[in-house]
Amino acid sequence: xxxxxxxxxxxxxxxxxxxxxxxxxxxxxxxxxxxxxxxxxxxxxxxxxxxxxxxxxxxxxxxxxxxxxxxxxxxxxxxxxxxxxxxxxxxxxxxxxxxxxxxxxxxxxxxxxxxxxxxxxxxxxxxxxxxxxxxxxxxxxxxxxxxxxxxxxxxxxxxxxxxxxxxxxxxxxxxxxxxxxxxxxxxxxxxxxxxxxxxxxxxxxxxxxxxxxxxxxxxxxxxxxxxxxxxxxxxxxxxxxxxxxxxxxxxxxxx
Numbered sequence: 001x002x003x004x005x006x007x008x009x010x011x012x013x014x015x016x017x018x019x020x021x022x023x024x025x026x027x028x029x030x031x032x033x034x035x036x037x038x039x040x041x042x043x044x045x046x047x048x049x050x051x052x053x054x055x056x057x058x059x060x061x062x063x064x065x066x067x068x069x070x071x072x073x074x075x076x077x078x079x080x081x082x083x084x085x086x087x088x089x090x091x092x093x094x095x096x097x098x099x100x101x102x103x104x105x106x107x108x109x110x111x112x113x114x115x116x117x118x119x120x121x122x123x124x125x126x127x128x129x130x131x132x133x134x135x136x137x138x139x140x141x142x143x144x145x146x147x148x149x150x151x152x153x154x155x156x157x158x159x160x161x162x163x164x165x166x167x168x169x170x171x172x173x174x175x176x177x178x179x180x181x182x183x184x185x186x187x188x189x190x191x192x193x194x195x196x197x198x199x200x201x202x203x204x205x206x207x208x209x210x211x212x213x214x215x216x217x218x219x220x221x222x223x224x225x226x227x228x229x230x231x232x233x234x235x236x237x238x239x240x241x242x243x244x245x246x247x248x249x250x251x252x253x254x255x
Contacts (some may be wrong), residue, residue: 016083018044024210127169163230178236203238
């Protein structure tokens with residue numbers, strides 16, 4: 001018999017939950033029965049989720065967001081720190097202000113929001129769960145997005161540290177997402193042929209879909225993950241085929 005995860009009665013907040021990976025996470029949580037609040041600077045096409053406009057780079061806005069949810073719903077069971085990203089940039093020439101903005105959005109904003117969420121969750125009998133949406137860029141070189149990769153590496157460390165500090169009532173984990181097919185994939189990989197070619201470098205033969213990341217978040221929010229905290233869960237289709245294998249001319253090399 002299939003295991004069905006039921007998050008009915010839970011209140012979840014997904015930052016950047018209206019498009020791309022965030023929309024996939026939102027849809028997965030909604031399908032599991034959670035009441036989902038999404039935040040972004042502008043609304044998106046996701047239906048059945050409660051939208052609150054917020055710019056998480058503004059500390060007061062981030063703190064006010066959690067206060068609003070607690071006042072409206074009386075609880076907050078899950079926070080998914082998904083909002084983030086960065087456009088490609090040359091680390092040698094881009095401005096320090098650009099780097100500060102990337103680190104602020106991808107590392108400091110999740111920390112601020114997690115602090116506020118933890119304050120609510122610690123008062124709940126069944127605590128809560130926080131999920132950091134990180135990236136495979138956190139565990140390998142990230143040329144062209146150096147500050148982003150560094151910030152995501154910091155996010156991994158943050159998840160593990162908070163898991164220790166805020167236990168046993170609040171669980172904190174990170175999902176390390178590999179390349180995901182979204183409406184912005186062309187900015188990184190080019191046309192459909194380029195996206196397909198990138199997918200073929202992944203052992204499972206394709207880019208992730210946003211709902212693939214959402215499924216991991218649903219699991220981490222559920223009772224099935226009640227003993228999972230401080231984990232860095234890679235959702236990357238098996239990772240990346242090592243470049244030296246393609247360059248090797250040894251007989252019997254993998255194909």
